[in-house]
Amino acid sequence: MEHNASYYTDLMKFCFSLPKIDLHAHLNGSIRKSTLYELLSETDREEISKLFENQMSFSNAFKVFSISSKILKSLEVLRRITREMIEDWAKTNCIYLEIRTSLKSLEGLGKEKYLRTVLEEILTGNNKHEMQTRLIISLNRCLPISDYVETLEIFKNFRDEKLRPLIVGIDYSGFEEEELHKYEDVIPIFNQFKELGLKVTLHMGESRIYQPLDFSTFKPERVSHTYFFKENECEEIMKNKIPIEICPTGSYNIKNLYSYMDIPFNNYHKKKIVGKDGEEFEYNLFCINTDDTMLFNTDLSQEYFEVALNFDIRKEELKQIVFNTIDFIFESNEDFRNNLKNKVEIFNI
Numbered sequence: 001m002e003h004n005a006s007y008y009t010d011l012m013k014f015c016f017s018l019p020k021i022d023l024h025a026h027l028n029g030s031i032r033k034s035t036l037y038e039l040l041s042e043t044d045r046e047e048i049s050k051l052f053e054n055q056m057s058f059s060n061a062f063k064v065f066s067i068s069s070k071i072l073k074s075l076e077v078l079r080r081i082t083r084e085m086i087e088d089w090a091k092t093n094c095i096y097l098e099i100r101t102s103l104k105s106l107e108g109l110g111k112e113k114y115l116r117t118v119l120e121e122i123l124t125g126n127n128k129h130e131m132q133t134r135l136i137i138s139l140n141r142c143l144p145i146s147d148y149v150e151t152l153e154i155f156k157n158f159r160d161e162k163l164r165p166l167i168v169g170i171d172y173s174g175f176e177e178e179e180l181h182k183y184e185d186v187i188p189i190f191n192q193f194k195e196l197g198l199k200v201t202l203h204m205g206e207s208r209i210y211q212p213l214d215f216s217t218f219k220p221e222r223v224s225h226t227y228f229f230k231e232n233e234c235e236e237i238m239k240n241k242i243p244i245e246i247c248p249t250g251s252y253n254i255k256n257l258y259s260y261m262d263i264p265f266n267n268y269h270k271k272k273i274v275g276k277d278g279e280e281f282e283y284n285l286f287c288i289n290t291d292d293t294m295l296f297n298t299d300l301s302q303e304y305f306e307v308a309l310n311f312d313i314r315k316e317e318l319k320q321i322v323f324n325t326i327d328f329i330f331e332s333n334e335d336f337r338n339n340l341k342n343k344v345e346i347f348n349i
Contacts (some may be wrong), residue, residue: 087129252306323344
């Protein structure tokens, strides 16, 4: 649909000012490019610049990560990229952010120190900005189960009363074509995390070769991407009323699409579904997220803008999408949720 210049300007201003929520944002994929170039060697800067010149493919994304990870050598750098990420999201009028990262050992100090460092920066950011941030710990499907057990033990033994409540979930991610496990082998680990109060989100169908999940055996609180899911697989997510995390620019790039109309949002938006109980309903459990701002040269306002523009979504519906998203954030405190809902409700269109 054709629009004049003032329409685009007005829509972008609205998407910027709208109080927003981001439930899918990777710490290591959201490093400021200025920080990245400052800390990389000259050779690595040249190599990564070439990768950024073209549309970001799935294979090139992992090449970028292999280079960008070189800057993460110290807790000082970890503090910096966490602090800067929180600052960047707060500037886009994001009111609630869930950062996800896997635990690493830096400077030989162990993974618990990594966890504590990220959480300390989150707590500082929560006290400094109106935006509130929580942490999702990522488990890499390409690592052995012993790594998940180690992460589980770290969480079990993490007793800090101020920091522990900031951990709200577990993410299962990583390159699906090199996955080491069957779901039946890792579900017991997920369940142990759930027993300790965490919720689970799964990266699914991000590559052409992926492992299907029978939701009758395990039902995650959310799933993400589903780039290569077949129609019936998308329907299973909707029938089970599982919220889906949509990352518009990421899916546009990874699938090398010609149009935003082909991103997974189109698979879920306003779909009429017959649920497990036989009742028909309109699925509305989708949210708009950034994924990796460094990789895809985007921010949260831009993601909302692209969805609104390409799917001709009006301002009222954008606001409703944010409002609906609050029901499936991983922070479960009802007063906290109601406060977020109030911030969205009083926003004037």
